[in-house]
Amino acid sequence: MPVMGTHIAPAQVADFHQVLADHSRYWGERDLRSLHLLALVQEFGATCLVARGEDGIRGYVFGFVTPDGTGYVHLIATRDDARGTGLGRRLYRAFAEAAAGQGARRLKAVTSVENAGSLAFHRGLGFDAEIVDDYNGPGRAMTVFHRALPLDVPRT
Template identity: 80%
Template sequence: MIGAMGIEIVQAGVADFHQVLADHPRYWGERDLRSLHLLALVQEFGSTCLVARAGDGIRGYVFGFVTPGGTGYVHLIATRDDARGTGLGRRLYAAFAEAAERMGARQLKAITSVGNTGSIGFHRRLGFEVRVVDDYDGPGRDMAVFHRALPLGTS
């Protein structure tokens, strides 16, 4: 589907995955999160790994999957530095939610570090509930955990 700004949100392929890694600083700045980018997600959960493509490349992406218990888990979501503030992150989440619902998801989940105030604010604006879970990612690694009911039109 082609939307605003001539951006099409489509299923990610292997070439898209490699392009995202090649352009990693455009999405994540100084933070090196390449180790969190798992090609297996794109290969095994393709319908919930999406890229927002325009004439000048990939403007954003979301990689996730649906758990056997019916949770659409967003592993990574990012927008390119020149696409921030355009609503693209919201559109990517909506496209992921639609794909996850088609696969039987009843809720969405995501996590981030407790210091990532930008991500926490973004998820709150999308209607996610957030709570800090002690030791979520191992001893002393507390994480902010987000939950949101589906469909997105409800709370």
């Protein structure tokens, strides 16, 4: 079912703090608060987006465009009651459009090797996945996703 009444817009500092306050609604038992960097919202506001509804922030994506034209998705999450609605795809599409507007020609994201949900989600969006040894330090392999723009994701 589509998420009705949800508007995607650039994140504000207050949104960042709200996301951290509601962290478990997006990430469950996984504590990823240390990956949430306020500098991303402050310095890359056009590519840090929130999906807001009448009941608060339903999802968000924080990312930026690198100098070589890569739209890098640092974090993307949907709230526990918004999963399975297509909101994650809508957020990715909005990020891809914002990144392309800043000259991005491709997208990149990274996740842990064992994150089956992220693997399935990104593959469903047409990303290629590669396990890169030592990506996150010695002995810390990560799955790295790549795909070219545009991101053709059905609108829901």
